[in-house]
Amino acid sequence: MHIPERSALLAIDIGNTNITLGLWYSGDWRHNWRARTVHDKMPDEYAVLVRSFLRDAGLDYSVIGDVVMASVVPPLTHAFAELTRKNIGLEPLIVNARSKLGIQLEVDNPEQVGADRIVNAAAVHQLYGGPAIVIDFGTATTFDVISRQGNYIGGSIAPGIGIAHDALVRRAAQLYKVELSPPPSPIGRNTTHALQSGLFLGYLCMVEGMVARLKAAMPEGDCAKVIATGGLASLFQQHTNVIEIIAPTLTLDGLRLIHALNAPPQPFAQA
Numbered sequence: 001m002h003i004p005e006r007s008a009l010l011a012i013d014i015g016n017t018n019i020t021l022g023l024w025y026s027g028d029w030r031h032n033w034r035a036r037t038v039h040d041k042m043p044d045e046y047a048v049l050v051r052s053f054l055r056d057a058g059l060d061y062s063v064i065g066d067v068v069m070a071s072v073v074p075p076l077t078h079a080f081a082e083l084t085r086k087n088i089g090l091e092p093l094i095v096n097a098r099s100k101l102g103i104q105l106e107v108d109n110p111e112q113v114g115a116d117r118i119v120n121a122a123a124v125h126q127l128y129g130g131p132a133i134v135i136d137f138g139t140a141t142t143f144d145v146i147s148r149q150g151n152y153i154g155g156s157i158a159p160g161i162g163i164a165h166d167a168l169v170r171r172a173a174q175l176y177k178v179e180l181s182p183p184p185s186p187i188g189r190n191t192t193h194a195l196q197s198g199l200f201l202g203y204l205c206m207v208e209g210m211v212a213r214l215k216a217a218m219p220e221g222d223c224a225k226v227i228a229t230g231g232l233a234s235l236f237q238q239h240t241n242v243i244e245i246i247a248p249t250l251t252l253d254g255l256r257l258i259h260a261l262n263a264p265p266q267p268f269a270q271a
Contacts, residue, residue, distance in 0.1 A: 009064075009066045017037055105118070131221065162180075181235070
């Protein structure tokens, strides 16, 4: 599809493990890319990578008319902001608790809420309505709660299953990496299946238990929808009935929706 100059929105989600980029045009995410998060990578190095992604799609920086980003890695927030100003000539919208979000952050310290959690909550409110619980299977496994009125009222943060897996293997000399999938039985008859039982089924029980406890703590918990995103969301959904909706582009959609609520970024005047 031909994309006219300055007509596409570039959304950037900078996480602790991966960076996800999406190019929104004509009502859809026309291109999605992922890169490994490297905390000390320079803006010019990421500029080369983004240019390569665009080139492989037959595009260049000229198609981008706006940039919106969420980041939980402060050094890379600055790196991608510099990249955007220098290579695209735009001031990016960097989402935080002070942005127009379409939701209220009813927590003790809104500034401490991760940008990814804010974006997910805003997306769930606009796309699915409340009350709702959003689970993000990322570096951390996060649970975020949105009221019927569209208020973000808090949530829970647990280590991601990948972190637990890595820590267990690193600290236990006789254990090793296994596929993160359910074993034939909860009773593991060998080390591989025992690890899969503890990791996969253990995390599944954690998800089910947390959803039950969060619903019980919500005024309208019985009506709360449960939406999941992140790499393992679909796999977990296959083995539990607590996850109702899988939303692979939830964070990108939240960035897009928040961008629409805020004034368009002004072109960056280079010195």
